Every structure is written in structure tokens, then in C-alpha cells.
Amino acid sequence: MDMIEVKNLIFKYPQQEVYNFNNFNLKVKKGEWLAIIGHNGSGKSTLVRLIDGLLAPESGEITVSGIKLTPETVWDVRSKIGMVFQNPDNQFVGANVEDDVAFGLENAAIPREEMLIRVKQALERVGMWKFADHEPVRLSGGQKQRVALAGVIALKPEIVILDEATSMLDPEGRLAVLEIIHELNRVEHLTVISITHDIDEASKAQRVVVLDDGKVVQDDIPAEIFSHRAGLIKIGLEPPFSEKLKEELIKQGIKVPDEYLTKEGMVDWLWQLFSKQ
């Protein structure tokens, strides 16, 4: 079943002449983790904003969880989607952690008794319950993004969209956020769309779409996309560390497997090679 379907999408920003999307099509399956990569200005953020109804297309059809996106249904569509944005500070609305998680629930007019339960559950889920009364200044970027995720979880969406949500975080914070996403995707079968510049994040997805000037240039499993080193550099992305290591090994005259290896796969292959010698 398709969770999201984008058909014949045409869009440009009001002040601009060039079309960001001209006859764009994309389908996202239910329970899938899709990573969208591409250089700056390739239309990644614009695309997810269109899906969430934050921008209105000139023409074309967007269907989310069976609901066709129109000005009348935009709030229903948004209730299916939870979004986490790039800047941890600029999406923190509440005065403290629990208030911020409650913000979305207040908007959805959830009764207070249920709100108390959902806020606690969501915060425990992301490991931030003991910070419930902390103000945003007392939190790190990673903690703030976990609170933003709790705000999304509390609303029980079907789709989670991460708009470069980990790009301003330190490695530790990034890992914590990705772990939660991974669990949401695997255990609760939430559909995840993550826009990212981070190859490691993209390699966790089940499917990667490479966008360039509003067009899908590649649509495949991560292993296939990341083994094309030259292609990655062309779209302005750095190849993953394991691919760079492979390149160096080839230069040293060592035979390496052709297929893409994850970091763990690389380690396994390396020690096997070492013990054979």
C-alpha cells in the first residue's frame, strides 16, 4: 500500500520564474524508511513541505494515507504527519519540555487527562522524562531534537518527516535521535522520510531517492547508490567512509569486493582478509 503518492506535481515559489518541480512523481510505501538526498536547492525541503501542505502546488495531486490533499483536508493530512525541522531552537514552542510536547496535543484539542498520559509516555520513550520541567536553554541540541520527536510521538502520526533534523547536532545527539527513529520505524512500522546530507543516516534507510533540480535522478537501495562513488561526488555528497577506505585499499593493490559494504561489513571483511593471510 502506498502511504504517500505524489502525482504530476508542478510547483514554483511565487517570486521565482524557474519551476522547482515540473511533473514530479513519487510513491512512498507504508512502513518504509525513505531517505532523500541531494545538494542544496535540489528541492528536498520544498518537497516535504508540499506533502505536509505547508506550501501549495500549482497543480498535481498529493495523497497521504488515502486522503487527497486539498485546502479542506490539509489539517487531516497534517494530523497524519509529524515533522521535525533542522534548527532545534526554532521549533521549541513551549516554555519547558513538557509544555512543548503538549503543544501539538493542545492544538488537537486532546482532553487534559489524556494529555498528561501521552506527554509522559512520549517523553519516557525518548528518554527525556527526567528533564520534563527543564527550559530549552538548559538542554543540548540533541536533547531538544528528542523533545521535538516526543512532540511528534505524542500525536501518534503515521508518517515522520525529518527535515535535516540531525544536521545541527553533535555525533552523540545524532546517534540518539536516529536510534529512536529506527525503533519507531521497525517496531511501530511508522513511515519515515528523512532528508539528509549525512551518508551514514541515509545508509540506514531502506530506500534512497537522489533529487537534483526537482527530478529523481536515482531511486534505489542505499548499497547500490553508495557504491557509485563518482555519482555521489557529482551530486555534491561525500561518499561513505567505507567506500573511501575501499578506494585507498585498491590504490595499495589489495583486491576488494565490488558491492557496497557498510561500516560493519567493512570491518568483517577486513578481519577475515587479515586472518586468511
Added chain:
Amino acid sequence: MGKVLLGRYVPGDSIVHQMDPRAKLILSFFFIIIIFLANNWQSYVLLLTLTIGSIMAAKVNFAFFIKGVRPLIWLILFTVLLQIFFSSGGTIFWRWGPFNLSYFGLINGAYVFCRFVLIIFMSTLLTLTTAPLEIADALEKLMMPLKKIKVPVYEISLMLSIALRFVPTLMDETAKIMNAQRSRGVNFGEGNIMQQIKSVVPLLVPLFVSSFNRAEDLATAMEARGYRGGEGRTKYRVHYWHTSDTTGCAVFVIVMLILLFVRHW
């Protein structure tokens, strides 16, 4: 710089801390009104007792209150001096042109001084024992009747709470921009007044631009989280009116009744 607390709120668990912010806000206003009823030393002693009693109930260090008076000391002294030199009546001790130092002038000056200090003590007590957000909540509740004349009460209170939430964030940002501009050779707080005003420009422009960017991001995030105006939202934070709030109000009303009795008519 991020550690600055607006309104100098001091967390605690005294009776005053636990009172409903609405009650505290009402009583603070009430106190400011009834203090104008006081017109002899007995009535000021009564109000001083009430103030000291409230402060003791709040269990807050008295030094905070002295600090609260300090920034306003020049305004107080100026007003007191005006009272002393321009009121007449009673025995006149000294006269020079339009100025005169009279018995009534001295008495009035003393009263004005007491009035100022007591009002500052009471409002300091409000901000020391009530978190800024609670005050915003109380204002929302108390402004509710204004909804009838189409005042957007929910929106005002959300704006207030977002503004409070972003004060430390923007202060951090200011510190960062100042450092960035210093590293480019801007001197803050040096030179004559014109130079100092000029040095503020490279601080304000980036701060302004970034605030607008933040506002736009925040608006998008709020919309994505389903915010569509204040109507029909439920509330996560609630405040309950306790017996101690009623007791507090009763104490203040009794004080007012005694005040009406002891004051000169």
C-alpha cells in the same frame, strides 16, 4: 549569559509559592490600590506589617527585596525631594524662592518614600515567587472577560509565553554576535556616546535578521504541529484555586477594613 532569569524568579515551596498565580496577581494590584488609602503613620505601620508578614510567609531572603529597590532609588529620591520642597503647611523651617521646607512637606516625603518601598517590596514578592510563565497564565485568565469585546486573549497570552521563552535564546545570540563583531574589530562600550551608538548598529542588524528567520521557522513548525489559532485548544497547564488563596484574599480584605478604620478622614 544564557543563565539570566527573567523576573528573578526564585523557586521554592512556601505557601506563597504554591498560591494560584491569579490570586497573587490580584492581591498585588489590590495592595497597590489600598496603599493610596493610607494617610497616617498607623496605616503605614499596618501595611508594613502586612508586607513583612507576606515576605516571611514566602521564606525568601530579604536581600532580594533590597536589590529590588536599588535600581529605582533615584526615582524615589527625586519624588521624595519634590514632595519635601514643594508641599507647604505646618511649621516652615526654611525658605528659598519657590522652595520651602515645611513640617507637612517632611511628613509627606516620608509617606511617599514608604509607599514606593512597600509597592516595590510587594511586586518583587510577586516576581520572586511566581514563574514568568505563571504570570502569563494568570494574565490570560484575568483578561478572559475582554474576549467579549474581541480582544484576542489566547493569542496575546501565547505571544507573551513565546516571547518569554525566547528571551534567553536571543540573549545567547546577542552574545555570539557581539563576539563575532569584536573579532572583526568593533569596540562595544567604548568611546563617546556617538561612537557607542554606532557600535550598536552591527549588533542590531544581524540580530534583527536572525530574529525574523527564527520567527518564520517557528511559524512553520507551529503550523506543522497543527496550530490554527487560539480557539478550541485544550490546556495542559492548569491552576487550582486552593483554600490558601481564599485565606490570602481574606487577610488582605481584613487589612483593608482595618485600614479604613485607622486612616484620617
